Amino acid sequence: MKNYEEQVNYELQFWKMELMKKPSMFGHLATKVQTKINSYIPTKVHKAITTTIKQMVKAVLFGSTYTTSAMPDRDMSLLHREALVKAKIENYSKTGAAEGGITGAGGFLMSMADFPILIGIKIKMLFEIAALYGFEVKDYRERLYILHVFQLAFSSKVGTQNVFKQMQNWDEKLIVLPESADQFDWQTFQQEYRDYIDLAKMAQLLPVVGAAVGAVANYKLIQKLGKTAMMAYRLRILNQLSIEGR
Numbered sequence: 001m002k003n004y005e006e007q008v009n010y011e012l013q014f015w016k017m018e019l020m021k022k023p024s025m026f027g028h029l030a031t032k033v034q035t036k037i038n039s040y041i042p043t044k045v046h047k048a049i050t051t052t053i054k055q056m057v058k059a060v061l062f063g064s065t066y067t068t069s070a071m072p073d074r075d076m077s078l079l080h081r082e083a084l085v086k087a088k089i090e091n092y093s094k095t096g097a098a099e100g101g102i103t104g105a106g107g108f109l110m111s112m113a114d115f116p117i118l119i120g121i122k123i124k125m126l127f128e129i130a131a132l133y134g135f136e137v138k139d140y141r142e143r144l145y146i147l148h149v150f151q152l153a154f155s156s157k158v159g160t161q162n163v164f165k166q167m168q169n170w171d172e173k174l175i176v177l178p179e180s181a182d183q184f185d186w187q188t189f190q191q192e193y194r195d196y197i198d199l200a201k202m203a204q205l206l207p208v209v210g211a212a213v214g215a216v217a218n219y220k221l222i223q224k225l226g227k228t229a230m231m232a233y234r235l236r237i238l239n240q241l242s243i244e245g246r
Helices: 002-019 025-040 043-062 078-104 108-132 140-154 157-167 186-196 199-205 209-244
Strands: none
Touching: 002 078, 002 157, 002 209, 043 108, 078 108, 078 209, 108 140, 108 209, 140 157, 140 209
């Protein structure tokens, strides 16, 4: 089992190196393209998306909307946990792809409906992943970490690096985080999150292109989120094992 933990640590270190690299020329170009697509979307659509994201943030921090399966045995190996996590990611990716294909082919209004549905699918998956790794999502501070994972997956290069820095030594920060979710500045988080989240999905709102974009975009976005979540929780677990001297 030690060999698997060493492999996981190697993959984690490589991922961190890629994450902290300076933005490439292609990355700058992609950002310009995304910004251009963004400019074609009506203001009322942007407002609707912002409202959806705001409601999602509030639901995650303050509510108990998302339920998860029972947490696995604490003694379960990391190898076994990650086998379950990978299966969850694949199942959610297929669900998102099916949903995206249907809404993408349904025109503008159906594509609009895809945003809250897709956010719900992603958040539910993150709750499941957190539980499989052994973290108690009933604690709002763990739900706060989930939102950081979400933002880490879909921010710009610079935004991603800033979020990653905030996530360092998270378990030490748990001590100083406010006990009440009411004290968390979720409004600022929502505004920052809205600037970057799911820009690739904006293309689904465009005529003709939407149907083709739906299924593929959803599948890839959920896969990306799943991989990011695995790395984020690996980071915490390996830190814990290091502290315990295992």
